[in-house]
Amino acid sequence: MSVNKQLVLDSRPAEKVAPAHFRLVEAPMPKPGPGEILVRNHFLSLDPYMRSRLSDAKSYAKPQEIGAVMGGGTVGEVVESNNPRFKTGDFVVGMGGWQQYFVTDGAGFNVVDAKAIPLQAYLGVVGLPGVTAWYGLNKIIAPKPGETVVVSAASGAVGSVVGQLAKIAGAKVVGIAGGPEKCAYVRDELGFDACVDHKSPRFAEEMKAALPNGLDGLFENVGGEPFAQCLRRLNDFARLAICGLIASYEGAPTILPDMRIFLVRRIKIEGFIVADHLPLWPLALRELASQVASGRLRYRETVRQGLESAPQALVDLLQGGNFGKMLVKLV
Amino acid sequence: MSVNKQLVLDSRPAEKVAPAHFRLVEAPMPKPGPGEILVRNHFLSLDPYMRSRLSDAKSYAKPQEIGAVMGGGTVGEVVESNNPRFKTGDFVVGMGGWQQYFVTDGAGFNVVDAKAIPLQAYLGVVGLPGVTAWYGLNKIIAPKPGETVVVSAASGAVGSVVGQLAKIAGAKVVGIAGGPEKCAYVRDELGFDACVDHKSPRFAEEMKAALPNGLDGLFENVGGEPFAQCLRRLNDFARLAICGLIASYEGAPTILPDMRIFLVRRIKIEGFIVADHLPLWPLALRELASQVASGRLRYRETVRQGLESAPQALVDLLQGGNFGKMLVKLV
Numbered sequence: 001m002s003v004n005k006q007l008v009l010d011s012r013p014a015e016k017v018a019p020a021h022f023r024l025v026e027a028p029m030p031k032p033g034p035g036e037i038l039v040r041n042h043f044l045s046l047d048p049y050m051r052s053r054l055s056d057a058k059s060y061a062k063p064q065e066i067g068a069v070m071g072g073g074t075v076g077e078v079v080e081s082n083n084p085r086f087k088t089g090d091f092v093v094g095m096g097g098w099q100q101y102f103v104t105d106g107a108g109f110n111v112v113d114a115k116a117i118p119l120q121a122y123l124g125v126v127g128l129p130g131v132t133a134w135y136g137l138n139k140i141i142a143p144k145p146g147e148t149v150v151v152s153a154a155s156g157a158v159g160s161v162v163g164q165l166a167k168i169a170g171a172k173v174v175g176i177a178g179g180p181e182k183c184a185y186v187r188d189e190l191g192f193d194a195c196v197d198h199k200s201p202r203f204a205e206e207m208k209a210a211l212p213n214g215l216d217g218l219f220e221n222v223g224g225e226p227f228a229q230c231l232r233r234l235n236d237f238a239r240l241a242i243c244g245l246i247a248s249y250e251g252a253p254t255i256l257p258d259m260r261i262f263l264v265r266r267i268k269i270e271g272f273i274v275a276d277h278l279p280l281w282p283l284a285l286r287e288l289a290s291q292v293a294s295g296r297l298r299y300r301e302t303v304r305q306g307l308e309s310a311p312q313a314l315v316d317l318l319q320g321g322n323f324g325k326m327l328v329k330l331v
Numbered sequence: 332m333s334v335n336k337q338l339v340l341d342s343r344p345a346e347k348v349a350p351a352h353f354r355l356v357e358a359p360m361p362k363p364g365p366g367e368i369l370v371r372n373h374f375l376s377l378d379p380y381m382r383s384r385l386s387d388a389k390s391y392a393k394p395q396e397i398g399a400v401m402g403g404g405t406v407g408e409v410v411e412s413n414n415p416r417f418k419t420g421d422f423v424v425g426m427g428g429w430q431q432y433f434v435t436d437g438a439g440f441n442v443v444d445a446k447a448i449p450l451q452a453y454l455g456v457v458g459l460p461g462v463t464a465w466y467g468l469n470k471i472i473a474p475k476p477g478e479t480v481v482v483s484a485a486s487g488a489v490g491s492v493v494g495q496l497a498k499i500a501g502a503k504v505v506g507i508a509g510g511p512e513k514c515a516y517v518r519d520e521l522g523f524d525a526c527v528d529h530k531s532p533r534f535a536e537e538m539k540a541a542l543p544n545g546l547d548g549l550f551e552n553v554g555g556e557p558f559a560q561c562l563r564r565l566n567d568f569a570r571l572a573i574c575g576l577i578a579s580y581e582g583a584p585t586i587l588p589d590m591r592i593f594l595v596r597r598i599k600i601e602g603f604i605v606a607d608h609l610p611l612w613p614l615a616l617r618e619l620a621s622q623v624a625s626g627r628l629r630y631r632e633t634v635r636q637g638l639e640s641a642p643q644a645l646v647d648l649l650q651g652g653n654f655g656k657m658l659v660k661l662v
Binding site: 059060227242248254255256257258259262265267268269272276 | 390573576579585587588589590591592593594595596598599600601603604607
């Protein structure tokens with residue numbers, strides 16, 4: 001146990017990211033100094049924002065350094081502690097990165113209760129994706145009962161929570177997802193009113209059929225053609241929360257073809273990043289944990305095994321090859 | 332005095348509006364029935380929204396009917412009254428249309444005080460354009476002291492009020508206007524910190540120089556190239572109030588070329604029409620009238636003479652040929 005496997009960024013992708021952009025290294029096992037803890041990662045979180053960090057173009061996320069351990073959310077177990085905030089056996093969530101072990105002074109890490117809900121849920125429905133869904137839905141869209149809310153990437157870690165919270169709020173909810181299996185899950189297991197398959201050759205007609213009364217709120221994770229179809233179905237005073245544009249991260253930009261829609265429909269579009277709203281996290285996490293514990297908020301995971309699988313897992317996530325929250329299990 | 336001259340819409344413009352799209356008719360002088368008043372128009376208001384009404388494409392404004400008197404804001408004098416709300420000699424503001432006289436039951440018309448401020452100000456700074464400026468600035472941009480606000484069509488009826496209110500709120504204000512004369516007026520008479528001439532061959536560089544710290548608020552009246560330049564200078568959390576896109580009404584649509592700006596900068600864009608916010612009008616009008624009376628809010632007018640001049644005045648307004656509020660004086 002004297003070796004700590006890590007994945008570092010080896011080079012920046014020009015367009016599409018591939019496993020070859022990462023390199024596995026074996027570092028000596030780190031030792032916690034005074035006030036520090038040693039953590040063994042159990043799960044890595046794979047999230048779409050990571051793609052932005054691989055580029056050094058200006059973005060909200062600061063670039064991942066070449067040669068440094070790839071950053072990312074983790075949940076792990078404290079195996080040695082020189083810090084009174086943590087004891088051996090505690091589980092902590094934070095940005096532990098793509099490695100088996102790491103040492104930290106504990107800043108930015110929080111102890112979580114692994115008995116109330118499954119450990120990895122703190123990386124998903126009761127973590128960054130859950131809070132992202134909670135913020136965009138409640139603080140930007142703010143749906144009224146009877147309004148129609150559309151969410152893209154509806155089976156994903158964020159989209160699945162958006163739709164379920166919107167249903168709880170009394171809205172009619174229409175998802176957009178890729179393929180009949182994901183759509184069936186969104187409708188039948190998550191309880192959305194409808195789900196439209198963006199891979200269908202009849203996508204435009206099916207969107208029209210699913211939205212006979214237009215849409216009042218859009219939670220956008222994807223961009224591209226699904227977004228273009230939603231623009232055609234906006235009601236007056238629609239609110240659009242822009243959370244992600246995964247279709248544009250490695251492809252053509254998503255455009256808004258005519259700004260007159262703002263006047264004709266009096267719409268509001270707001271982009272957000274949940275890290276800008278840290279004061280709201282405790283409230284959001286409490287509400288999400290309570291909905292999970294009561295069984296009202298359901299979720300699904302795609303779990304890959306072993307640190308070495310992380311680069312391909314990220315590639316697959318960006319191509320829509322996951323089903324629910326994408327995780328890598330290390331232990 | 333048995334004839335009432337009126338201008339009716341004769342045909343819809345395919346692209347650019349021209350005087351030939353209107354027709355002068357002579358109708359018999361109308362007589363007020365029970366509960367009605369006869370009003371003689373003193374001033375017609377010319378406003379950019381009128382262009383939308385000439386088209387039958389879907390818009391926020393319902394189309395102007397062919398063969399009907401052209402609609403529009405007016406201020407006029409009650410010359411005969413069968414309605415206890417109004418007495419002969421009162422001045423009333425409302426939608427009296429392009430005609431010398433009209434009869435109404437008074438619904439939608441308000442008596443104004445022609446002694447406190449000039450009569451035609453109720454069509455401008457203390458009317459629709461003023462309230463439009465007030466709403467977009469205060470309810471969407473909400474500038475904080477020290478922030479930078481940009482307003483296009485800065486010498487116009489709306490833009491001039493936006494910039495002066497933003498200065499009163501403690502913001503740094505940069506205008507965009509067409510030509511050195513308008514820019515000098517915006518800087519020297521209205522007190523903006525800077526004004527950039529969008530007709531200058533060095534427009535892009537001059538925008539950059541005028542915005543060394545970027546922009547936090549944009550009040551957009553124009554669209555097109557000035558808007559594209561503003562998009563390049565947005566600060567994080569910038570708020571964009573979309574009030575008008577006059578460059579696109581008779582030309583190419585204004586596009587948003589890459590939605591990723593919403594994520595990179597976490598911006599908010601909101602389109603609005605002041606008619607949607609009638610409950611706020613009394614507050615806005617009180618504040619505007621008080622600023623005008625105290626001399627803190629200045630304005631300029633372009634006044635054309637005679638009903639027959641209205642069609643050309645509208646054409647000129649849409650081409651930027653006015654300087655401040657465009658009016659037609661009938662009396």
